[in-house]
Amino acid sequence: xxxxxxxxxxxxxxKTRSAQSTALLEDYVELIADLxxxxxxxxxxxxxxxxxxxxxxxxxxVSRLKRAGLATxxxxxxxxxxxxxxxxxxxxxxxxxxxxxxxxxxxxxxEAAEADAEGIEHYVSEATLQAFARFLRGRS
Amino acid sequence: xxxxxxxxxxxxxxKTRSAQSTALLEDYVELIADLxxxxxxxxxxxxxxxxxxxxxxxxxxVSRLKRAGLATxxxxxxxxxxxxxxxxxxxxxxxxxxxxxxxxxxxxxxEAAEADAEGIEHYVSEATLQAFARFLRGRS
DNA sequence: GTCAAAATAGAGCCTTGGCTACATTTCTAA
DNA sequence: TTAGAAATGTAGCCAAGGCTCTATTTTGAC
Numbered sequence: 010x011x012x013x014x015x016x017x018x019x020x021x022x023x024k025t026r027s028a029q030s031t032a033l034l035e036d037y038v039e040l041i042a043d044l045x046x047x048x049x050x051x052x053x054x055x056x057x058x059x060x061x062x063x064x065x066x067x068x069x070x071v072s073r074l075k076r077a078g079l080a081t082x083x084x085x086x087x088x089x090x091x092x093x094x095x096x097x098x099x100x101x102x103x104x105x106x107x108x109x110x111x112x113x114x115x116x117x118x119x120e121a122a123e124a125d126a127e128g129i130e131h132y133v134s135e136a137t138l139q140a141f142a143r144f145l146r147g148r149s
Numbered sequence: 150x151x152x153x154x155x156x157x158x159x160x161x162x163x164k165t166r167s168a169q170s171t172a173l174l175e176d177y178v179e180l181i182a183d184l185x186x187x188x189x190x191x192x193x194x195x196x197x198x199x200x201x202x203x204x205x206x207x208x209x210x211v212s213r214l215k216r217a218g219l220a221t222x223x224x225x226x227x228x229x230x231x232x233x234x235x236x237x238x239x240x241x242x243x244x245x246x247x248x249x250x251x252x253x254x255x256x257x258x259x260e261a262a263e264a265d266a267e268g269i270e271h272y273v274s275e276a277t278l279q280a281f282a283r284f285l286r287g288r289s
Numbered sequence: 290g291t292c293a294a295a296a297t298a299g300a301g302c303c304t305t306g307g308c309t310a311c312a313t314t315t316c317t318a319a
Numbered sequence: 320t321t322a323g324a325a326a327t328g329t330a331g332c333c334a335a336g337g338c339t340c341t342a343t344t345t346t347g348a349c
Contacts (some may be wrong), residue, residue: 018199021264022176028268029169033306036162054326061159065260066307068328073305085314085327111255112277116203123277132268136261137252144255166306170335206337208298215333223346225297250319 032131035101036060037070038079041088042098049087104138105130111141114148163271172271174202175241177210178219181228182238191228244269244278251281254288 012074040059045052057067071088074080079094090098109129135142167172180199184191197207211228214220219234225287252262273281 018201020201022200022270024182024264029172030305032169036165041222052326053328057159059162062306063308065309065329066325068307091189105238106176111217112280115242115251115255115280117277117280123278124161124164125272125274125277127161128168128272130271134261134265137257137265140252140255173336192296193298201329203298203338204297205339210336 016079028131033070034074034077035077035097035131036076036127038094039101040079040096040104041074041090042095042102045089053088056088070078101130104133107134107141107145110145114145168271173210174214174217174219175271176267177214178230178234178238179221179241179245181214181230182235182242185230193228196228209219239241241270244273247278248273248282250285254285 011027016093037056037060041051041055044055044059048055053067053071054064055072058062060067071080071082074088074094075082078091079097080088080090082088105126108126109122111131112126152156155286164272177196177200180196182198182200184195188195193207193211193240194204198210211220211222212235214228215222219230219237220230222228246267248266249262252269253259257265
């Protein structure tokens, strides 16, 4: 841990950038899991509506999910998660709850907490996550 | 506030997306302000090194900053911030400190707090920011 | 003062994540 | 059962944010 300042910064920013590319896939996986659980199926049109994008955009991203080994889908037949996708969805869901709970505990209004968590959750490291859990345990 | 669920979600995600486009410009403005304050000048090469990108990328983004009215730069003469850019840098700096301080207060290790704040800060709304400030005041 | 090195700029390419427009498939209701 | 509506998929466009390669300008060492 004796890197020059600019390398520390570069590493930090680089991490932030690559986090952005995974953030979208995480959102999709989270949403697909939710739709499968609550509606029984995850159709591209529903995904698009929930994310506020055009259906073509959703379809294109789903194909990226397939390439990444997170989802499966056959033409005109809805989207499903692979085991890897399920596992990711699980992690994302837990992390989301943790972030929202911490924000709420700090005094953030529920609306803002839910909305901001959507962006924040993708940038919370494992160390921070553990600190969050400790913090919540310590005050319950 | 009586939107259907999918519209609430869509709005929320949409906000997250557009936040991403401003996140990079905020990082640049913050860094340029820092370089101007500590080095006396902000050269594209330094910006690139600190952000861990190629210098050409930095130059291209600086020209976007100019288009957005945040910075000025004459060929071969370094980058400066406009009033608007200064104001943004100020806000970003304050917000960054607040996020780091809250993370630290919760028990996040300093390294993780600094690193995660880099990503988190761009997604913290005004309401959340105020809650953060209250939280810190309440425990000092 | 000159010339090589460093910094700066520009061109052109790639992927992502949006979009619209059009084509195809599936579903549904008469 | 079949036509029209809805869903799905494809193609092609755009801007952002990366990259490399090449050209130009500035600077610094002699």
